[in-house]
Amino acid sequence: MSTTTELHEIAVKMVSGGKGILAADESSPTLSKRFEKLGIESTEESRRTWREMLFTTPSLSSYISGTILFDETFNQSFSSGQSFPEALTSLGILPGIKVDTGAKELQGFPGETVTEGLDGLGARLEKYREKGARFAKWRAVINIGDKTPSRTALVANAHALARYAKLCQQNDIVPIVEPEVLMNGFHTIEESFRATRAALLSTFEQLALFDVVLSEMVLKPSMVISGDKCEVQATEEEVANNSVECYRQCVPAAVAGIALLSGGQPDALATSHLNKMNSLHKDLPWPITFSYGRGLQDEAMRTWGGDKNNFNSAQAALFKHAQANFKAACGEL
Numbered sequence: 001m002s003t004t005t006e007l008h009e010i011a012v013k014m015v016s017g018g019k020g021i022l023a024a025d026e027s028s029p030t031l032s033k034r035f036e037k038l039g040i041e042s043t044e045e046s047r048r049t050w051r052e053m054l055f056t057t058p059s060l061s062s063y064i065s066g067t068i069l070f071d072e073t074f075n076q077s078f079s080s081g082q083s084f085p086e087a088l089t090s091l092g093i094l095p096g097i098k099v100d101t102g103a104k105e106l107q108g109f110p111g112e113t114v115t116e117g118l119d120g121l122g123a124r125l126e127k128y129r130e131k132g133a134r135f136a137k138w139r140a141v142i143n144i145g146d147k148t149p150s151r152t153a154l155v156a157n158a159h160a161l162a163r164y165a166k167l168c169q170q171n172d173i174v175p176i177v178e179p180e181v182l183m184n185g186f187h188t189i190e191e192s193f194r195a196t197r198a199a200l201l202s203t204f205e206q207l208a209l210f211d212v213v214l215s216e217m218v219l220k221p222s223m224v225i226s227g228d229k230c231e232v233q234a235t236e237e238e239v240a241n242n243s244v245e246c247y248r249q250c251v252p253a254a255v256a257g258i259a260l261l262s263g264g265q266p267d268a269l270a271t272s273h274l275n276k277m278n279s280l281h282k283d284l285p286w287p288i289t290f291s292y293g294r295g296l297q298d299e300a301m302r303t304w305g306g307d308k309n310n311f312n313s314a315q316a317a318l319f320k321h322a323q324a325n326f327k328a329a330c331g332e333l
């Protein structure tokens with residue numbers, strides 16, 4: 001067993017000095033959909049190749065502290081024969097693993113979901129830890145609609161997040177706790193603020209109930225942002241100020257750090273928002289950095305297009321976005 005201090009050190013390493021996390025944990029169906037849109041064939045081997053290409057980007061570890069893997073990738077190997085978690089560790093990138101099994105319909109609450117995956121989770125975490133995982137991720141999905149989020153959905157999702165986080169810490173794994181309020185919809189930034197605040201407050205209430213050690217976890221929230229179909233789009237400054245204010249109201253100072261998700265925003269905008277948060281707010285109790293999926297990978301995937309002749313330029317695209325987000329996390333873009 002590691003000491004609690006070791007978990008804290010890992011959590012701090014994940015979020016400090018401007019470094020952030022590359023979320024490459026799309027499930028195979030989700031990644032297949034993204035490949036299909038670009039005419040890339042999706043097979044076990046093409047998904048493996050894509051991820052090996054991302055992770056072998058020269059000097060990626062200058063900006064990326066860790067990466068989240070999906071189970072398929074976690075059990076695959078680099079072309080050298082080294083397993084993904086081992087190869088990442090030798091590249092100086094902490095390997096993480098997505099352990100939830102997805103957001104499923106919350107019975108009796110139309111339009112809302114609860115994330116599943118708690119059954120057998122302790123045993124799965126133990127195996128992942130043995131194979132090199134140092135952190136894990138669980139994503140709860142909160143929908144803003146006319147009558148949602150309901151208190152029921154908020155509590156059900158927060159409860160699952162807290163049980164997951166507790167199991168992680170018991171298995172020497174740092175939990176990334178991700179209550180994502182979706183940006184899809186017509187809602188205003190004020191409605192996003194209220195829903196995000198409610199989701200975070202529920203989450204921290206349940207984390208306290210389960211005695212989760214806050215200094216040994218990373219929070220991965222969504223930004224407070226106008227719905228993508230809202231007629232009035234908040235400015236970058238409004239997004240930064242509302243997000244930081246919301247986190248200040250809800251996130252205890254003991255949390256090791258905040259690593260934001262990009263949530264489908266255009267990549268440059270996700271970077272700008274992060275930069276504004278850090279350039280306008282200097283006295284924060286926790287680092288605010290990135291744990292982007294699409295925000296880091298979109299341009300690299302388009303550039304690669306499934307063709308190995310494009311490896312170098314695709315890696316250059318990933319490097320460019322990792323570097324820009326690193327600067328943004330320092331508030332120095």
Ligand code: 13P
Pocket residue numbers: 023139178261262263264291292293294295
């Ligand atoms: P996006 O940054 O693309 O939202 O992905 C982050 C993530 O891990 C979602 O669970």
